[in-house]
Amino acid sequence: MRKNIVAGNWKMNLSIAEASNLVETIIDAAPALRENHVVVFCTPFTHLQTIAKIIDSKGHSQFALGAQNCNDQIAGAFTGEISVNMLKEMGVTYVIIGHSERRQLFGESSDFLKKKVDTLIAANMQILFCCGEPLEIRNAGEQNQYVQKQLSDSLFHLDAAQMKNHITIAYEPIWAIGTGVTASTQQAQDMHAHIRHVLSETYDSQLAADISILYGGSCNAQNAEDLFANEDVDGGLIGGAALKSETFLPIISAMH
Ligand code: 13P
Numbered sequence: 001m002r003k004n005i006v007a008g009n010w011k012m013n014l015s016i017a018e019a020s021n022l023v024e025t026i027i028d029a030a031p032a033l034r035e036n037h038v039v040v041f042c043t044p045f046t047h048l049q050t051i052a053k054i055i056d057s058k059g060h061s062q063f064a065l066g067a068q069n070c071n072d073q074i075a076g077a078f079t080g081e082i083s084v085n086m087l088k089e090m091g092v093t094y095v096i097i098g099h100s101e102r103r104q105l106f107g108e109s110s111d112f113l114k115k116k117v118d119t120l121i122a123a124n125m126q127i128l129f130c131c132g133e134p135l136e137i138r139n140a141g142e143q144n145q146y147v148q149k150q151l152s153d154s155l156f157h158l159d160a161a162q163m164k165n166h167i168t169i170a171y172e173p174i175w176a177i178g179t180g181v182t183a184s185t186q187q188a189q190d191m192h193a194h195i196r197h198v199l200s201e202t203y204d205s206q207l208a209a210d211i212s213i214l215y216g217g218s219c220n221a222q223n224a225e226d227l228f229a230n231e232d233v234d235g236g237l238i239g240g241a242a243l244k245s246e247t248f249l250p251i252i253s254a255m256h
Contacts, residue, residue: 010042014044030249070084124166182217193231214235219236220251227254
C-alpha cells in the first residue's frame with residue numbers, strides 16, 4: 001500500500017523558537033495516524049538539529065525530518081552548500097529536490113537535479129521530487145508533456161527498485177504556489193493520473209500504483225480534504241499553511 005504523506009515546506013521562515021513551538025504543538029495535537037501515514041517537517045538547515053530532538057523526544061515514528069535542498073557532491077570546496085552526510089548526521093530522512101523556487105530563482109537544471117537524485121539514493125535517503133508547469137504552459141495546454149519531461153530528465157534513468165524505494169513525486173503547478181489560486185480537484189486529479197500513467201508506461205503498473213504523488217500549491221485547511229479525496233492524490237507538500245498549527249493540523253487530518 002502506498003504512503004500518504006503531508007510534508008510542510010517551511011521555506012525561509014520561522015525562528016528556531018517559533019519552529020520548536022510549532023512542532024511540539026502539532027505532534028501533541030495530531031490525530032491518530034494510520035500505519036501508512038507520514039508527516040514531514042522540511043525545515044531550514046539551521047533548525048534541523050533542534051527539530052530532530054523534538055521529534056525524537058515524542059517517540060512517534062510517523063513524524064519525519066526533511067531538508068529543503070542538498071548538494072550533489074559529497075564534500076569539498078562548495079561554499080554555502082550542504083552535503084547529504086551532513087543532513088544524515090542531523091537525522092534527516094527526506095529531502096526536497098527540484099522545487100520550482102530552486103529551478104527558477106537559483107537556476108537548477110534538470111541535469112543538476114538528476115545528479116542530486118543519484119547522490120541522495122546512494123546515501124539511502126527519501127526524495128520529495130517536485131515538478132510542475134508555469135502558467136503560460138498551462139494556458140497553452142502543454143502541462144502534461146512539460147511535467148513528463150521534468151520527470152524523464154531527472155528521474156527515469158533510475159531502475160524500478162530505486163524509484164519505488166526512494167521517490168515521492170510532488171506536483172506543484174507554479175501558478176498555484178503562494179498565490180492563493182489552488183488547482184481544482186479535477187486539475188490535480190488529471191495531472192496525478194497522467195503522472196501515474198507515465199510511470200506505468202515507463203516502468204510498470206505495480207510501480208505506478210506504489211509511488212506516492214503529492215499535490216502542492218495553495219493547499220490549505222479548507223481545500224485539503226477535497227484535494228486528497230482524489231484517487232491519485234496521496235497527500236500534499238504545503239508551504240504557507242504549514243507555518244501554523246491551526247492550518248497544518250486540519251491538513252494532516254485530511255489524509256485518507
Ligand atoms: P504554498 O502552499 O505556500 O502555495 O507553497 C507550496 C509549496 O511551494 C510547497 O513546496
